[in-house]
Amino acid sequence: MSVLRKPLVTEKVSALNEKGKYGFIVNIGANKVEIKSAVEKQYGVTVEKVNTLSVMGKKKTRYTKAGVLAGRKPSYKKAIVTLAQGEVIDFYNNI
Numbered sequence: 001m002s003v004l005r006k007p008l009v010t011e012k013v014s015a016l017n018e019k020g021k022y023g024f025i026v027n028i029g030a031n032k033v034e035i036k037s038a039v040e041k042q043y044g045v046t047v048e049k050v051n052t053l054s055v056m057g058k059k060k061t062r063y064t065k066a067g068v069l070a071g072r073k074p075s076y077k078k079a080i081v082t083l084a085q086g087e088v089i090d091f092y093n094n095i
Helices: 011-017 032-043
Strands: 004-007 021-026 047-055 059-064 067-072 076-083
Touching: 004 032, 011 021, 021 032, 032 047, 032 076
Parallel strands: none
Antiparallel strands: 004 021, 021 076, 047 076, 059 067
16 A cells, blocks of 8 residues: 555645645555655655644535434545755646
8 A cells, every 4th residue: 555645736735835845645554754755756856844634534414314324534644745945746747
């Protein structure tokens, strides 16, 4: 199982890209050292710092004939990676 699941491409993270910070959704069991080495290997850049946060899944409720069904979306982990000065990751080069 790979450490990096997919890059985060949202408005907030895109604003951070100009400062050299990039967001990824990562495996829940991954630590900062594993995330750093995976980003460096996959994108060929130098990582200075990794910040992680675990996001709790949202509660969801559905009203059906059988009654109210309550549950949760799955939880996930985000990583914000700071690159060395002058380095860039281009997520759109394969399109």
